[in-house]
Amino acid sequence: MMEASSHKVEKMWIYLVIYVLLMALLIGTVAASQFDLGRGNVVIALGIAVAKALLVILFFMHVRHSSRLTWIFAAAAFLWLSLLLGLTMTDYVGRGVVPSASKGLVASSPEQGHIPNLPEGP
Amino acid sequence: MPESQTVFEEDPLVAPQFDDLDQQNDADTLGMWAFLGTEVLFFGGMICGYMIYRRLYFTAWHSGSMIVNNFRFLGISSGAWNTGVLLTSSLTVAIAVRAAKIGQRRVLLWMLAGTWVLGATFLGIKAAEYTHEYFEGVMPGISLFHPDSEISADLATAAKGPKREPALIDQFRLFWVFYFFMTGVHAFHMIVGLGLFAFLFIQAYCRRFTPEKHMQVEIMGLYWHFVDLVWIFLFPLFYLVR
Numbered sequence: 001m002m003e004a005s006s007h008k009v010e011k012m013w014i015y016l017v018i019y020v021l022l023m024a025l026l027i028g029t030v031a032a033s034q035f036d037l038g039r040g041n042v043v044i045a046l047g048i049a050v051a052k053a054l055l056v057i058l059f060f061m062h063v064r065h066s067s068r069l070t071w072i073f074a075a076a077a078f079l080w081l082s083l084l085l086g087l088t089m090t091d092y093v094g095r096g097v098v099p100s101a102s103k104g105l106v107a108s109s110p111e112q113g114h115i116p117n118l119p120e121g122p
Numbered sequence: 123m124p125e126s127q128t129v130f131e132e133d134p135l136v137a138p139q140f141d142d143l144d145q146q147n148d149a150d151t152l153g154m155w156a157f158l159g160t161e162v163l164f165f166g167g168m169i170c171g172y173m174i175y176r177r178l179y180f181t182a183w184h185s186g187s188m189i190v191n192n193f194r195f196l197g198i199s200s201g202a203w204n205t206g207v208l209l210t211s212s213l214t215v216a217i218a219v220r221a222a223k224i225g226q227r228r229v230l231l232w233m234l235a236g237t238w239v240l241g242a243t244f245l246g247i248k249a250a251e252y253t254h255e256y257f258e259g260v261m262p263g264i265s266l267f268h269p270d271s272e273i274s275a276d277l278a279t280a281a282k283g284p285k286r287e288p289a290l291i292d293q294f295r296l297f298w299v300f301y302f303f304m305t306g307v308h309a310f311h312m313i314v315g316l317g318l319f320a321f322l323f324i325q326a327y328c329r330r331f332t333p334e335k336h337m338q339v340e341i342m343g344l345y346w347h348f349v350d351l352v353w354i355f356l357f358p359l360f361y362l363v364r
Contacts, residue, residue: 016213042363077158092174
């Protein structure tokens with residue numbers, strides 16, 4: 001029998017370290033978005049989002065100390081999400097309705113497709 | 123059954139269907155995760171639609187994302203500020219849950235109040251963004267493509283231009299529907315969260331929580347962290363990925 005999660009009191013420094021890591025990841029993702037890395041931008045932005053999500057789920061939401069059954073429920077949510085996204089995208093890309101990743105992302109260069117002149121921010 | 127009534131009165135913490143407090147607490151956590159699972163798929167469906175149309179209408183999505191990310195405070199995009207605000211509020215929630223567990227009432231009250239203020243700050247920044255976007259003329263159904271707006275003129279030129287992209291205006295409009303719907307549903311969750319945390323603050327102020335009876339704080343904390351998680355994904359999708 002696992003120790004009930006409600007008894008476990010996390011040490012304060014763990015929360016602070018996780019917070020510093022999250023803020024560092026935030027600064028990292030904003031900094032990376034300043035550079036044009038082509039396809040790399042998407043990979044870095046979403047990779048960092050997944051890393052942040054894992055830190056929040058495991059430490060702030062205490063899944064680390066939760067019962068096995070809670071692990072299964074949490075994992076099931078993301079398994080179903082991956083089925084939703086994975087199978088839908090496979091269908092759209094496979095039928096050629098949506099351009100494949102390489103083609104779609106190359107179109108980000110300004111010469112392909114017209115990008116309206118945008119007003120400057122305040 | 124006088125016997126079962128006696129048992130119930132002896133231990134008001136544990137509902138009669140549970141063996142003990144640990145089992146009840148685990149059931150509380152599990153029930154919340156079941157709900158959060160449905161929320162993951164609720165937002166997942168919208169993210170899925172967003173990803174498909176991003177591939178299909180890349181030019182419109184790219185232009186939209188530039189406008190979203192263009193609203194800045196001190197040179198940093200408002201989305202990045204809001205991510206920082208929400209991550210900080212997740213820290214205060216985590217400390218609040220810990221304080222409730224070990225019975226630190228003052229810390230709990232301060233952290234609940236801090237969370238509330240940070241949540242309100244998030245909504246304030248979001249409201250400023252929406253106002254900015256309203257005056258840019260991109261709000262679907264209300265201010266979208268106001269004849270005076272610059273974007274409207276640009277898109278009209280694009281539609282007649284050498285590239286001939288007459289559908290671009292519709293694609294651009296779709297981006298803004300996704301943007302306002304997804305961030306709006308997220309903001310709605312924030313508003314619900316503020317209500318819940320105001321309720322928790324009053325409960326804590328009235329000394330309703332003890333180390334044995336702290337699960338309300340823990341469960342509402344899970345909700346708050348989840349709303350933070352959703353934003354962690356909305357931020358790169360709308361602001362960073364171009």
